[in-house]
Amino acid sequence: MGMAKNKLSRSLNFYDILMFGVGGIVGAGIYAIIGQAAGLSGNMLWLSFTIAAIVALLTALSYAEFVSRFPDAGGSFEYIKHGIGEKTALVMSIFMAFTGIIAPAAIAISFAEYLNRLVEIPHWIAIIGIIILMSMFNILGSKQSSYYNTIATIVTLLGLGTVVIFTIPDWSTLELFKMGESGITGVLSGSALIFFSYVGFEDLVKMAEETKNPKKNMPRGVLMSGIIVLIIYVAIAISSLSTFSAIELSEKEGPLAAVIESQWGQIGGIILVVVALFATSKTILSNILGTSRLLYDVARDSEIKWLKKFTTLEGFGQNTPNYAIAAIALTTIAFGLIGDLKIVASISNIFVFSVFGMVNISMVRYRMKYKEQSEKDIFKIPLNYNNIPIPTLLAIASILVLFGFNIYNLYQGNT
Secondary structure, three states: OOHHHOOOOOOEOHHHHHHHHHHHHOOHHHHHHHHHHHHHHEOOHHHHHHHHHHHHHHHHHHHHHHHHHOOOOOOHHHHHHHHOOHHHHHHHHHHHHHHHHHHHHHHHHHHHHHHHHHOOOOHHHHHHHHHHHHHHHHHHOHHHHHHHHHHHHHHHHHHHHHHHHHHHHHHHHOOOOOEOOOHHHHHHHHHHHHHHHHHHHHHHHOOHHHEOOHHHHHHHHHHHHHHHHHHHHHHHHHHHHHHOOHHHHHOOOOHHHHHHHHHHOHHHHHHHHHHHHHHHHHHHHHHHHHHHHHHHHHHHHOOOHHHHHHHOOEOOOOOEOHHHHHHHHHHHHHHHOOOOHHHHHHHHHHHHHHHHHHHHHHHHHHHHHOOOOOOOOOOOOOOEEOOEEHHHHHHHHHHHHHHHHHHHHHHHOOO
């Protein structure tokens, strides 16, 4: 295929991007990790979610400026390349790929466990089946993926909204400032564990080459999706702990299903299981989509001949990196057959924190190198000193803190 045809189709508008952003973050993590985090944070689970969201939003500012400057399918790979250098970007692309493969593999296991509540089917069949199905949506094209993601996101949000609505009368019974046994250490440990959910930012910016007017729509989509998710997560945290104590919630399998089952009975639990299936599947879709675009971009920029196969663009009406999608799907299946969601949350966080940290460092380095660059039509992080964005420095410091607590979680066996 000639290089003139080797272009991704710009088919996504702002609404599509917002749905990808919200859908990529409000995914499988909230359905499994909320119970584990409650066991660490106690009644201040809402604060753990808030801290994680603020740290993620500080990094989202760097993503927003970078994607405005470089609306490229490579995402963090491109940003690190421009800020630090290509060699560092190539090394970090391994971290990015690892996160985008292991996370959906573990989430596929979660999908299989939820599905088994409705239909008895071997886990390995469910794992392979859902990964292949989500890969097919990707091969059909980003617009088709967007249609499914939008439907699944709406279903997910309706499910979470149901949890909130039916528990609001109990909110007044919750002691919001009652910490768990571990105090502030537990709150920060909970934040570190929850951070797994925010890998969606990394997948979202990789859609830049398929977005209309990306310099305007992508920054807005990144920041607005983060704010929307913060509100949703805090409401869900308060709702869940208004129904069960932190310890009870931590012991529940499918904690949100248990919350709504306590309100609606078994039918309510089944409904939330169905919602969880949509949530987990769309997260797998987003991860495969984002990671295949990373592989496509690395292959496009690389001089390694065998990688060039991953730059092939074909599709049903849209150009999509089919070989890259297939490679990511097969690798995800391999890991999915041996993964574990609880452990992978903290292991994946190691890579998420590393990538987010390097993106922020790259932003500082970029601003230091290009102080006199024209800023026309570019989103720029506010609050700067000598052209260095203060929010980015805060992002680096806060990521280091949560990274430390993430290692603490692994050491203490909190996963």
